[in-house]
Amino acid sequence: MNHLAQTIWQDLISIRETKPLIHNITNYVVMNNTANALLALGASPVMAHASNEVEEMVNLAAALVINIGTLNDDWIAAMHKAMFTAKKLNKPIIFDPVGAGATIYRTETTKKLLNIATPTVIRGNASEIAAIANQNITTKGVDSTQDSQTVVSVAQTLANLYQCTIVISGAIDFVVSQERIFQIENGHPLMSKVTGMGCTATALIAAFQAVNADATIAATHAMAIMGIAGEIAAERSVGPGSLQLNFLDALYNLKAEDITNRLKLTTT
Ligand SMILES: Nc1ncnc2c1ncn2[C@@H]1O[C@H](COP(=O)(O)OP(=O)(O)OP(=O)(O)O)[C@@H](O)[C@H]1O
């Protein structure tokens, strides 16, 4: 087994052994999908968005996912509280700016929250990442209108500005830090036909943050596992419905040799 595959496998084993609690404030559309994906990976998910309990829950959790997919003012207040608490406790925050760029409310909320507490990792599609950086590119609802490689330099600017790791998902995934860029070419086009695969990627990134203190490496490992499980699932599927099921099974049954045989990870 090569060294890279070995380190990814070690993180996966750590998740399966320690079952880190991942606190998700995420959208109604994907709650079930991302909770199941975290369980299949080996982590322990909890969905909690009431203002009255988020501080307590962050206390218990190993990492916090903030996903703005179905937003309202109450949720923003809870996100604010949770992020503030996570920052105070030095716990990883993984932020998903779903639909940033589509409406002013989403774009402005994203910027406001990013200024309350800088996340450890921001994961979005190309349109969402562009929107955070004030690029004049529209988001078509929650789907990207452009390829991930077009915003890599924008992501570098954001990584420097917020001093965090930026993940741009798409046909090729890019993990961008202040110093490094990792490129993952695993995955399958059918993944974009299942809602919330991006949100699932964000949740998996959180689980890897819980076991690997290098945020950029942890995010890279998560995206590799996401892509490898996605392509194994796609090979067994006839459409989005079966992909959704097969993805969970692929994640759950993932073996060291799947990583060795399939990993398409390069760095610049
Ligand atoms: N054409 C493709 N080829 C390979 N993998 C893909 C492709 N499109 C998406 N993926 C994979 O699907 C996952 C979701 O990425 P995507 O960019 O579609 O997220 P998203 O737009 O935020 O989705 P959502 O908002 O529905 O959660 C990532 O792991 C990505 O690598």
Ligand SMILES: Cc1ncsc1CCO
């Ligand atoms: C479809 C959709 N709309 C708001 S959140 C969400 C899930 C995918 O991002």
Ligand SMILES: [Mg+2]
């Ligand atoms: Mg998304």
